[in-house]
Amino acid sequence: MPEAEIQRERFGDDPETTFRQNLLQLESRIAAACARANRPRSAIQLLPVTKTVPASIVRVAVGLGLHCLGENKVQEAAAKSDALSDLEVRWAVIGHLQTNKAKQLVTFASEFHALDSLRVAEALHRHLVSAGRQIDVFIQVNTSNEASKYGLPPNEVEAFARRLPEFPTLKPQGLMTLAVLTGEADRVRACFRSLRGLRDQLRLSMPTSGLDQLSMGMTGDFEMAIEEGADVVRVGQAIFGRRPTKDGHYWPGLIPSSGSSEQA
Numbered sequence: 001m002p003e004a005e006i007q008r009e010r011f012g013d014d015p016e017t018t019f020r021q022n023l024l025q026l027e028s029r030i031a032a033a034c035a036r037a038n039r040p041r042s043a044i045q046l047l048p049v050t051k052t053v054p055a056s057i058v059r060v061a062v063g064l065g066l067h068c069l070g071e072n073k074v075q076e077a078a079a080k081s082d083a084l085s086d087l088e089v090r091w092a093v094i095g096h097l098q099t100n101k102a103k104q105l106v107t108f109a110s111e112f113h114a115l116d117s118l119r120v121a122e123a124l125h126r127h128l129v130s131a132g133r134q135i136d137v138f139i140q141v142n143t144s145n146e147a148s149k150y151g152l153p154p155n156e157v158e159a160f161a162r163r164l165p166e167f168p169t170l171k172p173q174g175l176m177t178l179a180v181l182t183g184e185a186d187r188v189r190a191c192f193r194s195l196r197g198l199r200d201q202l203r204l205s206m207p208t209s210g211l212d213q214l215s216m217g218m219t220g221d222f223e224m225a226i227e228e229g230a231d232v233v234r235v236g237q238a239i240f241g242r243r244p245t246k247d248g249h250y251w252p253g254l255i256p257s258s259g260s261s262e263q264a
């Protein structure tokens with residue numbers, strides 16, 4: 001099938017109208033979650049996630065006022081950043097990073113939400129120094145204790161955070177997590193609570209760490225995340241429609257099994 005037809009099948013004839021309607025619905029769900037949690041809407045940043053959405057369609061979304069975009073894979077993000085270089089977009093890389101992709105990330109990204117090793121911190125810092133840039137970072141925490149998830153175990157986060165000042169081009173913003181993938185709401189909520197508890201603890205033990213924000217919640221669970229204190233929700237499918245299942249390897253944060261390749 002030609003590319004244009006594939007796009008029409010997924011995004012319809014009028015993606016602009018579809019996205020606008022999706023955003024309205026999403027906003028009302030965010031507002032309802034804020035009301036339940038007694039939090040102002042302005043306390044929550046929506047980070048639209050455009051992975052698997054082609055650059056030509058991302059352009060439509062930018063036209064609707066979405067100027068800060070999240071991407072899971074560095075190469076895909078870099079290609080879109082090139083294709084849309086005429087637009088004002090702030091790019092956030094939200095997926096696991098291999099050290100050999102740090103150089104590429106530094107060329108376009110303003111935020112990185114999946115910092116979970118000193119090796120990656122070192123690689124990013126080195127390239128950022130050369131480029132004369134800084135980026136905002138979130139430490140990814142494995143709150144579900146699943147071996148298949150990236151992120152630091154909660155009990156290693158403080159020691160890691162204490163090393164971050166060695167990399168002054170990395171500006172710590174907060175903690176990020178992916179909740180367990182399950183329909184069991186209690187277990188999902190427990191992940192978000194755990195991240196918030198860790199943040200609250202760090203506020204006491206490291207009051208100047210900068211690790212204040214919680215990046216948590218996606219299409220399937222952002223309402224619960226907002227109720228549990230999310231500052232940034234990373235939402236793709238609720239805005240851009242379902243990702244085709246063949247893109248299952250795009251599932252966020254999962255360490256690829258031997259069958260799937262090319263993780264960013």
Ligand SMILES: *Cc1c(COP(=O)(O)O)cnc(C)c1O
Pocket residue numbers: 049051072094095178217218219220234235236237238250251252253
């Ligand atoms: C894809 C992705 C999201 C968004 O998931 P949706 O189901 O599209 O809302 C959030 N966070 C990360 C790390 C992702 O890779």
